[in-house]
């Protein structure tokens with residue numbers, strides 16, 4: 001599948017420092033994906049890194065020169081050797097050292113400057129991110145831990161290594177995470193000072209499941225994709241994000257606090273607990289409107305006597321209505337966004353829903369279209385505001401819809417400061 005350009009990454013200059021760990025091969029995939037997402041990736045390799053992967057590999061996936069040597073004077077298309085570190089550092093948006101060996105972490109922590117990467121790190125004024133990767137207990141050694149703490153105290157972003165099997169056959173903590181996690185961490189570092197920096201955002205996602213008996217439940221076709229895209233867009237904007245989700249099988253956005261729930265009632269409890277001190281609530285979840293009135297405690301059995309089964313359903317609690325009530329006293333969340341899935345007379349139904357549920361923005365989509373709404377990766381929505389205005393967005397990815405909504409939320413929050 002083609003990777004879409006990501007607004008946060010477009011034209012961002014990322015200095016990717018690759019050091020001598022077997023995990024250097026994973027940095028190739030990372031450099032490739034970042035480039036496909038629109039970033040300009042300048043790779044600096046240490047000597048040891050080149051024992052594992054060649055500069056040509058990185059050059060091929062980034063389409064840019066790769067920097068390896070402090071004294072190299074013939075970097076074609078690149079920078080002259082004696083000023084390479086200054087040129088690379090200048091205007092960089094992020095220095096990401098992935099994988100970072102114990103040796104390079106020590107150099108960074110203590111200001112050693114004896115190769116192109118460590119010199120560039122001293123010249124750079126952009127944020128630093130390190131993803132340690134090392135074998136056999138080296139990560140847990142007090143020296144490594146102290147160096148990491150030193151870097152973090154100076155504001156560096158850390159990607160925690162994972163537990164698993166090393167190239168040596170040993171098992172432990174020190175493996176470099178896979179590309180999606182690394183990209184999530186990079187996004188977090190790049191978006192740290194974004195429009196929602198310091199704001200607490202709660203997003204709900206997924207269709208709820210309402211139990212019928214211990215093995216069956218009622219649910220709907222919601223995938224949770226739009227809610228997850230909203231959470232990612234809020235993270236990209238620097239928010240502190242809590243994702244309350246009943247969705248299954250979607251990769252969790254890196255950096256979000258995840259609360260998994262199943263039923264509408266559980267979701268309501270989670271929302272009411274989480275909205276204390278929250279700046280914005282985005283109710284993207286497809287909450288069931290009805291649930292079985294009295295779920296059976298044992299599996300409902302087929303009988304020979306009857307060919308039908310009658311279920312009695314009751315209404316679920318309306319979460320947005322309970323939030324509306326809460327808001328009257330505590331004035332939190334400052335902004336509430338609701339969603340509406342309609343199959344006819346979209347604008348009129350959405351308008352009345354907006355008033356009834358007391359939301360500041362209502363995102364309505366027509367679920368009869370095959371390229372929008374449930375389960376697909378694209379969406380076509382109408383955004384209604386409480387002043388009566390509305391905007392019809394063209395068909396776009398759910399990621400882009402998420403970014404648009406987050407921009408609108410940031411504007412509203414700004415006005416209400």
Ligand code: C5P
Pocket residue numbers: 264283284285286287288289316317318319320321337338339340341353357
């Ligand atoms: O009434 P309807 O289900 O169409 O409203 C959709 C909006 O209301 C969504 O934002 C959804 O998350 C929210 N909702 C809710 N509690 C329910 C049902 C829907 O908060 N029980």
